[in-house]
Amino acid sequence: MVQAARALVLDCSLPLAWYLEDERTDFTESVFEELTRAEVWVPVLWMLEFPNALIVATQRVRISDDWRREVLQRAALLPLRIDDTHVPLAQIGDLATRVNLTTYDTAYLELAMRRGLRLATLDKKLIAAARSVEHPLLTEIG
Numbered sequence: 001m002v003q004a005a006r007a008l009v010l011d012c013s014l015p016l017a018w019y020l021e022d023e024r025t026d027f028t029e030s031v032f033e034e035l036t037r038a039e040v041w042v043p044v045l046w047m048l049e050f051p052n053a054l055i056v057a058t059q060r061v062r063i064s065d066d067w068r069r070e071v072l073q074r075a076a077l078l079p080l081r082i083d084d085t086h087v088p089l090a091q092i093g094d095l096a097t098r099v100n101l102t103t104y105d106t107a108y109l110e111l112a113m114r115r116g117l118r119l120a121t122l123d124k125k126l127i128a129a130a131r132s133v134e135h136p137l138l139t140e141i142g
Helices: 014-017 028-035 048-058 065-075 089-099 103-115 122-130
Strands: 008-010 040-043 080-083 118-120
Touching: 008 103, 014 028, 014 048, 014 065, 040 048, 040 103, 048 065, 048 080, 089 103, 089 122, 103 118, 103 122
Parallel strands: 008 040, 008 118, 040 080
Antiparallel strands: none
């Protein structure tokens, strides 16, 4: 279970699971409930990545276009804190190279590391990267 009143960084995989019924679990629901008790941070990249993931789900006929639009309206109301800090290109590139991730996924890990927060994710590569630098995780994947 998620610890109450603790801040975290949320990657795109968890919010997608809230709205893609076949990906919802007790764990993803517990993280959703955490939104009311914790500061939840995302990098500004999340604002592009989340809608894009929904477009892909629509193209793959996992959700309808009407549901995609409703999800975007609901997601706009999530109490997320958007971190728009400029991270030097060399810094994000060096970290991405070190942990073997795309710079997009590295943005979540970098934010969690910089703010000293747990990283909440279901992404296996991101989990492996966080573990490689011994960064605290919130995940259901062992």
